[in-house]
Amino acid sequence: MSSSVETDIGGRFKAAFRRYPAGVSVISAAGPDGPVGLTASSVASVSVTPPALSFSVTGSGSARAIVGAAGFVVNLLGPGHLGLARDFSRSGGPRFTPEQGWRTLPTGEPVLPGAVASLxxxxxxxxxxxxxxxxxxxxxxxxxxxxxGRLVYHDREFIASAPLPLPREGKL
Incomplete structure (x- = not known):
């Protein structure tokens, strides 16, 4: 391979995944100094038996706390959570406010009751x-x-949409 291809592969890799829409979640945990969370678009189902999922994180403080936690919650977001996804995707955004609707599970992790699903x-x-x-x-x-509806991350932006109505029988 030429060196220009080798040095450009990271940029092209990022560009490729910007073109690929992904679901949006907020991963939350009880950290040593209070609740922590981050927006993630890398959540994937791994296995049904046993039920397992995966995601990836980089080295932010919230990511380190989640990786070090005994448990965490993956909150799959819907279209009503556009603002929340933005808040948790940037440093200094409001987190775990009463207006966002967070609760605490008996096991200590923050959970978002209005999420499409929380795992x-x-x-x-x-x-x-x-x-x-x-x-x-x-x-x-x-x-x-x-x-x-749905909330997806595509080309560096969050996109919320409601489901399309199903066509009536015999009509397209």
Whole structure:
């Protein structure tokens, strides 16, 4: 390979994934100094038996607290959480305010009751990869919420939409 291809692969890699829409979640945990959370678009289902998921994080303070926690909650967001996704995606954004609707589970983790779904997890594997950590976690509890629409991250922006109505029979 030429050196220009090698040095440009990171930029092209990022550009490729900017073109690929992904679901949005806020991962929350009880940190040593209070609740912590971050927006993630890397959540993926890994296994049904046993229930497991994965996500990746980089070295922010919130990420370190989540990776070090005994448990955390992956809150899958819907279209009504556009502002919350933005708040948790930037440093200094408001977090865990009463207006955002957070509650605390009996196990101590913050949970968002209005999320499309919230999955309480415990870490199974932490895999360092470059400047990131891939977290594989066992899903211990699933809380299902409303299913009205979707929130995706695409090309550096959050996009909220309601479901399209189904065509009537015989009509397109």
């Amino acid at each position: 309480r997890c415990t870490p199974l594997h932490l895999v360092p990869v470059g400047d990131a950590t891939v977290v594989v976690a066992t899903v211990c509890e699933v809380f299902l919420g409303p299913t009205a």
